[in-house]
Amino acid sequence: MKLSSDLQAFQGRIGYEFKDLELLIRALTHGSFSSATRPDNQRLEFLGDRVLGLVMSEKLLRDDPDAPEGTLAPRYNALVRKETCADVARQVDIGAVLKLGRSEMKTGGRRKQALLGDAMEAVIAAVYMDGGLDQAREMILTLWGDRIDKVEDDARDPKTALQEWAQARKMPPPAYIETAREGPDHAPVFTIKAELSNGRSADATANSKRAAEQAAARTLLKQLESKK
Known part of the structure; x- marks a missing residue:
């Protein structure tokens, strides 16, 4: 070949x-x-x-x-x-x-x-x-x-870590918003936005809501930590 x-x-x-x-x-x-x-x-x-x-x-x-x-x-x-x-x-x-x-x-x-x-x-x-x-x-x-x-x-659980970050700054817990869903019912793909009350947010896509939430939280954490 x-x-x-x-x-x-x-x-x-x-x-x-x-x-x-x-x-x-x-x-x-x-x-x-x-x-x-x-x-x-x-x-x-x-x-x-x-x-x-x-x-x-x-x-x-x-x-x-x-x-x-x-x-x-x-x-x-x-x-x-x-x-x-x-x-x-x-x-x-x-x-x-x-x-x-x-x-x-x-x-x-x-x-x-x-x-x-x-x-x-x-x-x-x-x-x-x-x-x-x-x-x-x-x-x-x-x-x-x-x-x-x-x-x-x-290895840190990103949703827990993001919530702790918000609590330490006297902010409410982050919100997780489904912004898109694609694919067939047997194999859906979700896009989730993790958003803080100060307006900072990050999106992620995965084949389950939980995985998308975790990925969005992880991405947002990285953004916040890079601003230190």
Whole structure:
């Protein structure tokens, strides 16, 4: 199979060269673009989620051998959650090589957090199947980079942290407002605005209201902390 320049550049961004390009193409194929002869990336996403979880579990245990499970769990969740996967996906510009149907492209599919996170997990599985666990581990740890070192900050529950920020300044709790809902009933995508009484706000999109609220709170916290 001839390698397109886009896929060649993408392999450079993730630091892995595929022997079986069909695995990479499948990992980048969304359900809206799939067909009887072109399977989508959902099965790979399922596997990639587990590979990511194993790699991060190993890493956290090695880095802090004395930490109890109650300390490790929030760190783990912060590293494997969909928002983090989507953030890494943006870092390597998965959106530029995603294979989407026309309807998804029209609704901004290349920027949707859920699609990006799913695709990142699928790429992890494709690397695992093509090169084995060691190659997948190397790619994951490289791409996640300093997110692992800074995981203690990211492990804080962002909605709780934002509420504490507001309370410390004698402000009412933040409001969470649903500003948009897209997609079919079985797979909705929510956009939520986290807003403080002083007018500061941030938006986030995710495939559940809770995840969108958490992401919006996290984004707003980062904005507030950058103003210190």
